[in-house]
Every structure is written in C-alpha cells, then in structure tokens.
Amino acid sequence: xxxxxxxxxxxxxxxxxxxxxxxxxxxxxxxxxxxxxxxxxxxxxxxxxxxxxxxxxxxxxxxxxxxxxxxxxxxxxxxxxxxxxxxxxxxxxxxxxxxxxxxxxxxxxxxxxxxxxxxxxxxxxxxxxxxxxxxxxxxxxxxxxxxxxxxxxxxxxxxxxxxxxxxxxxxxxxxxxxxxxxxxxxxxxxxxxxxxxxxxxxxxxxxxxxxxxxxxxxxxxxxxxxxxxxxxxxxxxxxxxxxxxxxxxxxxxxxxxxxxxxxxxxxxxxxxxxxxxxxxxxxxxxxxxxxxxxxxxxxxxxxxxxxxxxxxxxxxxxxxxxxxxxxxxxxxxxxxxxxxxxxxxxxxxxxxxxxxxxxxxxxxxxxxxxxxxxxxxxxxxxxxxxxxxxxxxxxxxxxxxxxxxxxxxxxxxxxxxxxxxxxxxxxxxxxxxxxxxxxxxxxxxxxxxxxxx
Numbered sequence: 001x002x003x004x005x006x007x008x009x010x011x012x013x014x015x016x017x018x019x020x021x022x023x024x025x026x027x028x029x030x031x032x033x034x035x036x037x038x039x040x041x042x043x044x045x046x047x048x049x050x051x052x053x054x055x056x057x058x059x060x061x062x063x064x065x066x067x068x069x070x071x072x073x074x075x076x077x078x079x080x081x082x083x084x085x086x087x088x089x090x091x092x093x094x095x096x097x098x099x100x101x102x103x104x105x106x107x108x109x110x111x112x113x114x115x116x117x118x119x120x121x122x123x124x125x126x127x128x129x130x131x132x133x134x135x136x137x138x139x140x141x142x143x144x145x146x147x148x149x150x151x152x153x154x155x156x157x158x159x160x161x162x163x164x165x166x167x168x169x170x171x172x173x174x175x176x177x178x179x180x181x182x183x184x185x186x187x188x189x190x191x192x193x194x195x196x197x198x199x200x201x202x203x204x205x206x207x208x209x210x211x212x213x214x215x216x217x218x219x220x221x222x223x224x225x226x227x228x229x230x231x232x233x234x235x236x237x238x239x240x241x242x243x244x245x246x247x248x249x250x251x252x253x254x255x256x257x258x259x260x261x262x263x264x265x266x267x268x269x270x271x272x273x274x275x276x277x278x279x280x281x282x283x284x285x286x287x288x289x290x291x292x293x294x295x296x297x298x299x300x301x302x303x304x305x306x307x308x309x310x311x312x313x314x315x316x317x318x319x320x321x322x323x324x325x326x327x328x329x330x331x332x333x334x335x336x337x338x339x340x341x342x343x344x345x346x347x348x349x350x351x352x353x354x355x356x357x358x359x360x361x362x363x364x365x366x367x368x369x370x371x372x373x374x375x376x377x378x379x380x381x382x383x384x385x386x387x388x389x390x391x392x393x394x395x396x397x398x399x400x401x402x403x404x405x406x407x408x409x410x411x412x413x414x415x416x417x418x419x420x421x422x423x424x425x426x427x428x429x430x431x432x433x434x435x436x437x438x439x440x441x442x443x444x445x446x447x448x449x450x451x452x453x
Contacts, residue, residue, distance in 0.1 A: 001082050003348060003429055005062025006341055008090055010425050012054025017415050020047040024411035027404040037101040045113035046100045052111060052188070053122060054093040056329070059337040060196045061085065061129060064152050066344055067203045068133045071148050072140030081132040088121035088128075095121075109166070109177075111185050116167045123163050130156045147219045151199025154227070158191040175243050182234035182251075190230040193329065197336045198222075198265060201289070204340045205272060208285050214271035222264040229257035236307040239316065248309075255307035262300040269293045284358040288339035291366060295331030302327065314384030319400065319407075323376035330369055330414070338365075338421065345428040353424035361420040368413025371406055379403030 023043055026032055036042070069076045076082060096114040099105065105113045112119070133153050137145055166184035171177070206213045213219060232254030235247050270293060273280075280286045302324055306315055315321065338361070346352050380403075383396040 001079055001086070002062050002066050003345070005058050005065065005086055006345065006425065007429065008086065009055050009058035009062060009337075010422050012050050012058065012093060013418055014422055016047055016050030016055055017418055019043050019050065021411055021415040023047060024404075024408040028408050036103070042101050042103060045105065046097050048111060049096055049100070049113060050093055051329075052193075053089065053096070056193055056333055056337065057122075058086070058089055059341065060193070060200065061089075063200050063204075063337070063340045063344060064129075064133070064196070066348075067148055067200060068152060069136050071142070071146035071203060072137055073142050074136060074139050076132065077135035077139060078132050081128045085125040085128045085132075088125040092118055092122040092125075109181055109184070111188055112166050112181075119163065119167060123160065126156055126160050126163070130160065146203075147213070147216060147223070148199045148202040150220075150223055151195050151202065154223070155192055155196035155199065158187065158195065158227075158231075162187045162191065178238060178241065179235060179243055179247070182237050184234070185237065186234040187231065189325075189329065190226070190233075193333050194230075195226060197333050200340050201269065201292070201336055204285075204343045205269060205289055208283065208289070208339075208343055209272060209276045209279060211272065211276060214268050214274070218264045218268040222261040222268065225257070225264070226261040229254045229261070233258065233307065236312075237316075239307075239309055239312040252307050252309070255304045258300060258304055262297060266293060266297040269296075284353070284355055284362075285339045285343045287362055288335045288342065291362075292332050292335035292339065295327060295335070299324065299328040299331055313388060315380060318380035318383050318396075319376045319403070320380035320384070323373040323380065326369065327373050330365075331373075335365070341425070345425065349429055351428050351430075353427050357420050357424050357427075361417045361424060364413050364417035364420065368410045368415075368417060370410070371413060372410030375403040375406035375410075 022032075022038075023040060026040055065076060065082055092114065096118045099115060099118055100113055104115060106115050114122075130153065133149070133156065137149055137153065162184055165180055171180055202213060202219060233251045235243060235251035236255050239248050239252070241248075269289075273290075280290065305311055306321070306324060342353065342358065379400050383399055386396050386399065387393075
C-alpha cells in the first residue's frame with residue numbers, strides 16, 4: 001500500500017510539473033497557443049493543485065503509513081482505510097484537474113480552486129487517515145508517543161479545520177473571504193505540508209544517521225511554538241489591504257515569532273548530524289536531508305522578512321513571492337519527501353536505485369531551483385524599486401523578461417530531475433527475474449541437466 005501511495009505521488013509529480021514547465025515557457029513565449037483550456041489562468045491552478053494534493057500529500061501520507069505504526073511498534077490499524085484514502089485523493093485530483101481545465105473553479109481562492117464537491121473526497125480521506133492513525137497510536141506497544149506521530153496527527157487535525165474554514169459558506173463574502181483565504185492558504189503550507197513533513201523527518205533522519213534525535217525537548221518546543229505562531233500569520237499576505245490594521249499587525253508579529261520553531265528545529269536537525277557528518281559522502285539520502293534543512297531555515301526566515309510592511313512595499317505582487325513559494329515547497333517539502341522515499345523504498349523492495357542517477361536527480365533539482373529562484377528574487381526586487389519610483393507598470397514587465405528566461409531554464413532542469421526520480425523509483429520497485437546462481441553454474445557444467453533443472 002505504501003508503494004502505491006508513493007507511485008501515485010510520483011505520477012502526479014510528473015504530470016503537475018509538466019504543466020508547470022509549460023507555464024514557465026509561456027512567460028517567454030506567451031503566444032505559444034490560443035486554446036482556452038491551455039490558458040495560463042486555467043493551467044496554473046492545475047499545476048499547483050496537482051503537486052500539492054497529488055504529489056506532496058500522497059507522498060506524505062504514504063511515508064506516514066509506514067512511520068506511524070513503526071514508531072509505535074505495532075501494525076497499521078486498518079489497511080482498508082488506507083486504501084480508501086488513496087483512492088479518494090486520486091479521485092479529487094483527477095476530477096479537480098478536469099474541472100479547472102474546463103473553467104469550473106472556486107473563483108479567486110488560491111490553492112482552493114477546486115469546487116467543494118471535488119474537494120469533499122479529499123476531506124473524507126483526511127478523516128479516514130486521522131481515524132486510522134489515532135487507532136494505530138492507541139494500539140502502540142511503546143510507552144510514549146514518539147514526536148513524529150505528534151507532528152503527523154496534529155497536521156491532519158489542523159488541515160481538517162483549515163478545510164472547513166475555507167469551504168463553509170457563512171463567512172465567504174467581502175473581507176471575510178479575504179481573511180479566510182489568508183488563513184487557509186498559509187495554514188495549508190505551514191500546518192499541513194510543513195508540520196506533516198517535519199514529523200516524517202523526525203523519523204527518517206535519525207534512522208539514516210543511526211542515532212537518536214539530538215533533543216526531544218527542542219522538538220516539542222518547535223512543535224508548540226509552530227502551532228502558536230503559524231496559525232496567526234495568514235493575513236500578512238494582505239498588508240495595506242482594507243482588512244483591520246490590528247489583524248495585519250498580529251500576522252506580522254506571528255511571522256516574527258516563527259523564528260523560534262524554525263531555529264529550534266534547524267538546530268535539532270543539524271545537531272543530530274554531530275559526529276555523523278562523515279556518513280554524508282556515502283549516502284544518497286543525507287544530501288537531500290541537508291538541502292531540506294538549509295531551505296527550512298533560509299526559506300522560513302525569508303517568509304518572516306517578507307511579512308514586514310516595508311518589505312511588502314517592494315516585494316508583494318511581484319514574482320518574489322513565486323520564488324519564495326518554490327524555495328519552501330520545493331526546497332523543503334520535496335527534498336525531504338525524496339529523502340524519505342529513497343530511505344524507505346529499498347527497505348520495502350530490497351532494491352537500490354542507481355547511485356549515479358540519484359546524483360543526477362539531486363543536482364538537477366538543486367541547480368534548477370537556484371536558477372529558478374535567485375533571478376526571480378533579484379529581478380523582483382528591482383521591479384519593486386521601479387514601482388516605488390512611480391515608473392509605468394510596463395517598465396517592470398520589460399525588466400523581468402530576462403529573469404523569466406532563467407525561470408524557464410531553472411524549471412526545465414527541475415522537471416528533468418523528476419524524470420530521473422521517476423526512473424529511480426521504477427528501478428526500486430520493478431520486479432526483476434531472479435536467477436539462481438547455483439542452478440546457472442550447474443547448467444554450464446552439465447547441459448544434460450537443463451531439462452530437469
């Protein structure tokens with residue numbers, strides 16, 4: 001079942017980022033097509049939702065279906081619930097993608113473009129997963145609940161709340177919808193993807209280093225402070241908007257407070273490496289973990305820096321936010337997911353991926369991400385300065401043209417890395433014909449025995 005989760009996730013990674021690659025090309029060649037269902041406005045949410053709910057969510061839940069029972073030294077409570085959750089999430093992404101390309105959407109809600117009947121199966125899958133994991137933890141054979149399960153189960157609980165806030169209609173009008181959108185959008189990233197992924201890291205990183213996590217206390221500090229501060233920060237996307245000034249200020253203060261869990265978590269992960277750095281050169285999982293940790297710190301601190309009113313004047317409404325979202329969702333979540341997959345799948349199948357192709361995947365993804373994000377951040381800063389000088393809007397568009405080329409180049413390298421990853425996954429799960437070395441030797445020595453053998 002875990003392999004099916006990860007296999008479906010790999011499929012959505014390829015499909016979703018192929019759409020993203022095409023969108024990146026459109027920034028360089030906007031007249032590439034004139035077909036309505038291939039327009040940027042329709043394809044962009046297809047890209048984001050496919051990688052969010054198809055790739056990342058299925059990869060996280062797939063790894064969690066292994067981690068949750070493992071750290072409790074017990075069996076998964078219900079495989080049936082696990083299979084149903086897998087089917088329902090895939091159903092959501094298929095139906096959602098078709099609806100978006102047909103122009104059927106939730107109108108204006110970023111990352112919640114799926115209409116509620118489409119998102120309902122995903123919500124049911126979350127409830128099934130929560131019940132399954134809670135029952136598994138209740139049957140654990142260990143005394144304590146390991147911190148990985150704290151993060152994973154809390155992430156699902158928060159996401160159910162987030163989905164209810166986003167799709168229930170009672171506050172979906174005027175500024176209320178704007179506030180709900182900020183809450184949903186940022187909680188989706190921080191309390192679903194980030195919180196869940198950190199739980200996965202708390203299992204796989206110590207396992208790959210063959211040593212315990214550096215500090216359980218730091219992990220608990222990071223857990224509770226993330227819950228305290230991250231749930232406040234959604235409105236920092238709407239600084240200088242008509243929403244209440246005090247609410248904007250609360251979001252900014254919450255963004256500053258996020259330095260506590262980020263520093264605590266980063267310290268915990270890096271100190272776990274203490275005495276084990278020599279293992280990095282011989283591992284194809286640890287480099288992915290290191291990159292994820294680096295971007296966990298830098299990307300999160302960048303998010304705090306973007307929240308201030310002064311920086312908002314320059315960066316908001318530019319491609320700086322696009323670069324930031326890729327730096328975090330790709331640099332943190334994807335690299336951590338790949339690390340977990342490369343750590344787990346060989347244990348389930350007994351087959352290792354080709355090391356040179358894992359290296360190709362790693363370097364193409366990392367270099368591509370740098371080519372994508374750094375030029376966008378630099379160009380967007382210049383664009384914001386043009387706006388502050390009162391220059392015409394079109395001047396900023398002309399300014400960004402060469403940086404959009406870099407975006408397309410970087411995105412192409414990232415997309416190419418996913419082809420290597422998909423092939424590596426295939427090599428780890430494909431069934432090969434097993435050959436008996438002893439029988440082969442006997443055949444060569446005595447051909448007359450071929451028939452009996």
